[in-house]
Amino acid sequence: MRIVVAAALLAVGAAPAPKLSEAWLTTGDGKQRLARVALTPPAPDALRIEIDPSQRFQTMVGFGAAITDASGILIAGMKPAPRAALMRDLFGTAPGQLGLGFTRLTIGASDFSPTHYSFDDMPPGQRDPELRRFSIQPNRADVLPVVKQALAINPRLVVMASPWSPPAWMKTGDSLIGGTLRPDAYTLYARYFVRYLQAYAAEGVAMRYLTIQNEPDFSPDSYPGMKWPAADRARFVGDHLGPALAAARIDTGILERDHNWDQLQQPLTALANPAAARFITGVAWHCYGGDVSAQAKFHAAHPDKETFFTECSGGGWRPGWQAGFSDTIRNLMIGSTRNWAKGVLLWNLALDPKAGPRKGGCDNCRGVVTIEPKTGAVTRNLEYYALGHLSRFVRPGAVRIASTTVEVDVETVAFRNPDKSTVALLYNVSSKAARNLSVRLDNRVIGLRLPAGAAITLRI
Template identity: 65%
Template structure:
């Protein structure tokens, strides 16, 4: 008998539990961050424990995965690391080996976002000049940082799912002739659809096929100091139904369109697009952000349009959610549990990596936090609370897993999955101010666990 197995058995006996016929493994992150995905030992259920029933026979959406955006800022910092450190970090983030994070979903920006050192598109023109034939189109601005980073991630995980979102069309397509502010000229809708196709073909040729695109990041917000624009739902529907959808179908790229890509507070916007028959024909699902509204909006739209997928595509950590208790708890409750319980097939956080000052960026957020922080002066990598929140599912829920039924309460929210190999995964969070005892009922072998307030625990077992 190995020393490790003997220790586990001794711990079980100390807790008064016999070894389970179906061993349950568990990992805990505490509210203060002192324990971070730390292995813990389950026990026999205690009297008075809250029963969480897991029903693997009742299945919901299949999962694409979990991840974060490879922005310009993230790619610049990652590529700035020495080769060995870069390789080790990417292996840790995208590998699926023991202890690795297992991210398998990422988001790119089509041109600049606020987390770009400069504002650019893939077809910039001098003020007052146009390029309707897209003769000057080029993805060269991504050649040194974004493309190498994504390709290296794909080398680690060839199944990595990539999506992309534009913050703005090229300025010459917009009123005001600028990527900041303005709106897309209706006369340029057809040109802009061809711009999408050129981007997708260029990335595919570079070894990065794109599974999904959205037509506009946060289309109900026009930033004052970085690329963006408002784009009303009725006009997005027109663009998707008449221009982009047919262009993508003709190109046969296999890229699907996700609508909205904005907050939970305006479900009527994606509903407007999905009630347009021409647009709905080309829309695969709806993408959501966390910055306003309630996650229940995802269910509202899914119930009305059950044939459309749900994705959660952006939420950033930052100074407005300081500390482990607030930031970690919010990420676990609203995103990892809340979003997936409300039909999300994938969960994406914002920047994969930022520097200690929350950059580099030009405009926009000045106190955002990445999944990891990279200090370019020293090459030091710090894994932030978002890293561990993602890890509570990304390490254990495999692509193609199905969400399954589980009881959940406001005090003890949960979500569960059945992996393709038959293994079960349960994530539970103690949202109370006191210790909580669980009795997990699944098949013939219930198990128990008591965990402190503000802590999250992931259980994995075979029924």
Template identity: 55%
Template structure:
């Protein structure tokens, strides 16, 4: 019987056997997921593409999985008091379970694998508190009054549920202030850490790690202070200059964690890109440097390029992005998609970030609850405080284009930087699969090819849009 398709199949198999045609060139499929700036497609699955030997587009992104860079932990957002209150007290059990599985569960969930907690209150808390508050003029150097009760019904069950869904989730934590009695201001607002309180504050942070471990929440890393060069006037904050941070880490917190909690790392800085000399000063201190495993960055000032510059001077120290928020101050959805994808996902990881965190995981329809501080910040999702209904914001989609496809243990791999408004970053997961995130920041659609060795596929990305391509990397 005449069977041309059978002859074609036999010919392909023969070429494969002879080594003249790889499995990828024979049509290995590539998943394509896209979010467009006009919101017509939101993390939408496109028809599969195929690797093949055809003519490449003018713009080519070269992928070289043999050139490997940092190991990734992943992407996520902070479980603030506001987020915990909304998830635990403004959603019914079915809504809560569905949202947490969507955020922390594997595909089709976002697979968030990194989160941050506040040690005491931030501006996104209904009251200002530490875990060891005392009346004015009194102190508690033995920490007899240490309690985490303010977060027991909100933050704690939320992070425990997230860990149950994703056991690979890493949890870091940062204080916005030491207890007031440890500070020059005798208040959670303003002031600096008193030198005579260094030992007590180190034990305070160590006690927090112990209590959270007892509650089933291992703390992967600490910073000693959120935004240590900023003293807000209406919510907890504390200025800690680099020399003081170095002394505190080198003589107090570092030795304590090494002795009592050797699995908990210290990240210095936890502030903006615009003052790289501050973490460099801490790392220049030989005693402190022994205990600092990484540098944490925020996005609110400066240029992301300083991440790589600091790392070049201390290549044994990891890089992390631990806070960035969107808000009503930037209402253009497409511009936000480009910023969060190009800067927070692509540029930070090309700049050695092992993990990337946005700020509030969830806020309500009034951008809260909060007390002082930011009154127009936006959460990754918005939860209606009356109904529990969820709105997925632009930050959700920017995160999803990486967090769903880049798993803990993935390695960033080499990918050429395309010309113009096209930017990209590539990763190889532990199972060998590859993920490529591409953003087109231009006003026109851009055609490009992705080349892996002698194989390639092509795609045209609409303006101000982002796509993730995922494929099996095994030959």
């Protein structure tokens, strides 16, 4: 049975219809994926949704995923022609390309690295207080060339970076795994960040943002990481990193938190430190605990600070399209942006069929794409299509505008692009019933039939 989706623009009174209006559909079962759908008149019983461009919220940076070591190794390992085709598809901004405009790098190893390393490793018991051994050499074979290729395709790509651990010799326990930053290493660690940012800038990769610790409430037992309380993070930023960046004339923004929605008090604690607040640009959130509404609560407390969503992974805990696509669309593409996120990042851009390469950590994570290393075959996963519902259409500099949902089964978000086009994403939460909708923008009405569990992007 063929699914029919109706979408059309009707003029109110004598107003002429727009010259171009388009709609793309992904069904909840994944049988149709960002499929162009025909325009037909709206149904008379449609539920009403209002889009109001006069109510303006955050200006968007972009959507994307992290170029981890695993992602870099897999993409760099492809043959030149298919690699170029994949990169154009992911980062290109022509019609039909994914249009990713935001990415995240790891400062040293994460769990998705085949070895555990920092950019200044020393033998056990030895230290390098002058950072003479500092080098980004571990990234030169894969991560760095992939990022540079992405920037060549999309020069407006925004890059951020996050560390999983300081060098082992800066930590209690002298290990990348566990421990915490030694009090006498705070100044050195700030210099380490400066060296990293300078080294990447010298390669033509300027970091727009960074965080100082990935998931600082979690100390993993099989890959680099550490706990770092909010008050101590604030002291590091206010007394060490912020002044070091200023002295080096580096304007990279510092984002606090970089962990789940369930600890709103932590970034509030960090910003209660006046010295840190001077240098903290905003806050970064992950999806693995709490509720997306924490973002709006933070924004209400600090409307002058930026909000970003910086990590969520698909995986075996959300098998199949119905669970995985629904969660990604509802919580991230709609939920996170409606709650003030200027940028939305998923976790690994690419993984292999065994959820690697990796050393420790998640053994059933899913990348935006899966690459078979022996053949170079690429599978575009449900996260690819969920991202595409906004990344293909919402351009850098777009502003989120008001979209009123009058029915609990339908969730929406809308944006006004710099070229004055309007983009709206609508999702039918119900897994059983299709809904007829009437989307109103200015003096125009857009009618559509939204299948159960489906998402539609409208560009007006």
